[in-house]
Amino acid sequence: MSEIYGSVWWPYVMILVAGFLATECWRWIGVFAAGRLSEDSLLFAWVRAVATALVAGIIARLILFPDGVLGDVPVWLRLAAVAAGVVGYKLFNDRLILGIVTAEVVLIGGWAVMP
Amino acid sequence: MTSSDVNVAEGEDPSEFEGGAYWFRQGVKGAVCLPTLILMMAFVGFTSLASEVGLTLVEVLMMSLFLWALPSIVVLTGAMSVGAGLIPTAIAVAFSAVRLMPMTVALMPILRDGKRTKTWHMLVVSHFVAVTAWVFAMRNLPSFPRAARLPFFAGFGAAVQLAVLCSTTVSYVLLPVVDGPIAAGLVMLTPVYFMFSMYQASRTGGDRAALLLGLILGPLFYYLFPGADLLLTGIVGGTVAFAGWLFATRRAEL
Numbered sequence: 001m002s003e004i005y006g007s008v009w010w011p012y013v014m015i016l017v018a019g020f021l022a023t024e025c026w027r028w029i030g031v032f033a034a035g036r037l038s039e040d041s042l043l044f045a046w047v048r049a050v051a052t053a054l055v056a057g058i059i060a061r062l063i064l065f066p067d068g069v070l071g072d073v074p075v076w077l078r079l080a081a082v083a084a085g086v087v088g089y090k091l092f093n094d095r096l097i098l099g100i101v102t103a104e105v106v107l108i109g110g111w112a113v114m115p
Numbered sequence: 116m117t118s119s120d121v122n123v124a125e126g127e128d129p130s131e132f133e134g135g136a137y138w139f140r141q142g143v144k145g146a147v148c149l150p151t152l153i154l155m156m157a158f159v160g161f162t163s164l165a166s167e168v169g170l171t172l173v174e175v176l177m178m179s180l181f182l183w184a185l186p187s188i189v190v191l192t193g194a195m196s197v198g199a200g201l202i203p204t205a206i207a208v209a210f211s212a213v214r215l216m217p218m219t220v221a222l223m224p225i226l227r228d229g230k231r232t233k234t235w236h237m238l239v240v241s242h243f244v245a246v247t248a249w250v251f252a253m254r255n256l257p258s259f260p261r262a263a264r265l266p267f268f269a270g271f272g273a274a275v276q277l278a279v280l281c282s283t284t285v286s287y288v289l290l291p292v293v294d295g296p297i298a299a300g301l302v303m304l305t306p307v308y309f310m311f312s313m314y315q316a317s318r319t320g321g322d323r324a325a326l327l328l329g330l331i332l333g334p335l336f337y338y339l340f341p342g343a344d345l346l347l348t349g350i351v352g353g354t355v356a357f358a359g360w361l362f363a364t365r366r367a368e369l
Contacts, residue, residue: 011174011195018205019191020181023212027241030219031234039224039257042361048253048318049325049360050353051217055246055313056329057336057348058186058214062306064334067193068164069294070302078303085307089314096311097149103307108300 073111081107135266138259142270145251151275153308154185154247155282160301161188162286163293168196172287179283183276184245185305187212213346217353219244222252226268228261240265243272246309250316321360328352 037044063078065071070078081103088102089095158179165175170192182188190211194204219241226237248271256264293301310326317323329352336344336351 011170012177014195014201014204015174015177015181015191018194018201018208019178019187022205022209023182023184023187023215024242026209026212026215027219027244028238030216030244031223031237031241033216034220034223034227037220037224044221044224045319045321045360046353046357047217048221049321049357050349051214051221052313052317052322052325053329053332053352053356054214054217054345054349055309056326056352057333057345058211059306059309059313060330060333061337061345062186062309063303065337066302067189068167068302069298073299081303082307082310085311089311094315096308096315099311100153100304100307104300104303107303108296111296111299 073107077107077110077114080110134262138263138266139270141263142267142272143274145255145267146271146274146278148251150247150251150308150312151278153304154275155279156301157185157304157308158279158283159286159290160293160298160304161185161192162283163290163298163301164189165192166287167292168192170195172284175283175287176280179280180276182208182212183242184212184215210342210345214349215244217349218249222249225252225256226265228265231262232265236265240269240272243268243276246312247275248272250312253316253318319360320363321357324359325353325356328356 037047063082064075066078084106085099085103089099092098162175165178170178174195178188178191182191187208191204191208194207199207222244223237223241226232226240248268251271252264252268256268259267310330313326314323317326329348332348332352333344336347340347
């Protein structure tokens with residue numbers, strides 16, 4: 001491994017081992033873990049709830065502790081944008097695009113007019 | 116489709132294959148939708164970040180093709196930009212991708228057509244499990260005939276991924292590094308889009324409670340149990356939401 005480290009192949013080894021294998025294994029485990037699980041069993045409802053909560057955890061992390069340029073936006077403005085998005089989404093009859101546009105307008109507009 | 120209904124006893128009849136090809140094409144057509152466009156724009160945000168930290172176009176495309184999960188791609192980009200080692204990076208990426216396991220488990224019973232579905236088919240299409248295709252499949256596939264679901268999902272997933280790879284290439288080559296409010300807006304697209312999509316994919320009050328609990332517990336556990344926070348958020352938030360929903364809906368039976 002020490003020969004590969006730092007060579008031109010290193011990024012590809014990183015992508016295939018630390019990237020592809022580290023993500024794809026969860027999908028394969030999921031296929032086998034699903035077994036003969038039925039669509040209307042309670043176990044299925046529980047797994048769906050766990051998956052939903054996990055994605056929600058990622059959502060919260062991406063908003064509150066972001067990498068890069070979004071981290072330069074003050075946290076109150078990020079939260080205000082999300083709140084505005086929820087209001088916009090509900091106000092316009094659960095339309096995905098309008099929730100997103102409202103959140104983006106508040107975030108980009110808010111940051112652009114900040115002194 | 117109709118002819119395959121006639122000989123359901125025979126799993127190998129050619130009309131089954133025709134049916135599959137038809138539903139695959141329908142899936143490709145189904146991919147021409149707003150979520151695909153939003154995902155393409157979210158990837159433009161990632162492309163900008165990636166070219167800023169010095170990743171080549173080939174690396175960016177390989178990450179999009181092989182990982183196909185934006186939060187994990189962002190984690191890998193961060194690790195590669197600071198020159199982190201293989202094992203620590205693999206662990207960090209694996210933690211960010213844990214959600215793919217329960218998502219796949221939840222999708223498989225919907226995709227599967229009884230014993231007719233081969234395991235290797237499931238393994239191949241499971242690669243398309245990511246928020247966009249998952250939300251679309253959980254919402255729309257239950258109304259499809261069973262035999263149509265897997266080919267439709269394969270066509271949808273492949274078309275979305277191809278569209279994202281194309282737009283990523285174009286934005287890497289043509290767009291300068293975006294900066295300031297627009298860049299922040301592109302990065303913000305992913306969580307906001309995920310949030311509304313997950314809400315739309317929710318079927319029961321239990322799913323919606325899980326979404327809300329995850330949003331609250333995520334940051335809390337980030338401080339309390341750094342490292343294991345995402346996993347705990349999923350298990351604790353999901354279980355509490357599920358138990359609460361079960362209690363609320365089946366109180367009479369318990």
